[in-house]
Amino acid sequence: MTDRAVLKQAVHDKLMSLEAAELAAAKAHYEAFLKESQLSDREVHDKDDLVASRESRDLAAAFDAPVQAHHAKIDVIENTDFSLTDTVRPGAAVSFGGRNFIVCVSTTRFEVNGKTYMGISTQSPIYLAMAGLQMGESFTHNGSEFVIDDVM
Numbered sequence: 001m002t003d004r005a006v007l008k009q010a011v012h013d014k015l016m017s018l019e020a021a022e023l024a025a026a027k028a029h030y031e032a033f034l035k036e037s038q039l040s041d042r043e044v045h046d047k048d049d050l051v052a053s054r055e056s057r058d059l060a061a062a063f064d065a066p067v068q069a070h071h072a073k074i075d076v077i078e079n080t081d082f083s084l085t086d087t088v089r090p091g092a093a094v095s096f097g098g099r100n101f102i103v104c105v106s107t108t109r110f111e112v113n114g115k116t117y118m119g120i121s122t123q124s125p126i127y128l129a130m131a132g133l134q135m136g137e138s139f140t141h142n143g144s145e146f147v148i149d150d151v152m
Helices: 003-037 047-078 125-130
Strands: 093-096 099-104 109-112 115-121 138-141 144-151
Touching (some): 003 093, 003 109, 003 115, 115 125, 125 138
Parallel strands (some): 099 115
Antiparallel strands (some): 093 099, 093 144, 109 115, 138 144
16 A cells, blocks of 8 residues: 555544544433433322423433434445545545645544544535645635645
8 A cells, every 4th residue: 555545544544433433422422311311110200300301301302413413424434435536526635725634524623644634525615616626726715716735
């Protein structure tokens, strides 16, 4: 494997581990609130018990959406082609303006081999502005022009 392929695999692996950690945290919150929503087996529950149960059930339902969102992101990552490329497309690592991006799903910033990356979605306006371009080509986003420094 070339150095670029190794780096690209490391970026992919970090992207997957980030989403797996986010999914685990979302599941933990969901399960904690779901557990708190279950009433004990005693026969009589007072109004406070019922209110607390309802609030915990509502919070668990609210945490179900992030669980589903992280499952969907993992599905996208698993089904994206991360092979080396010279064209901006899903699975491409793109550098411009001193920043590094991976086109797949949106993420927070993360480090790989001393470089900072951020995941961007294929629906993001910046991706749409540079889709299909290659190293050295330029695009405009929010009134600023950028030159693509690298694609892999």
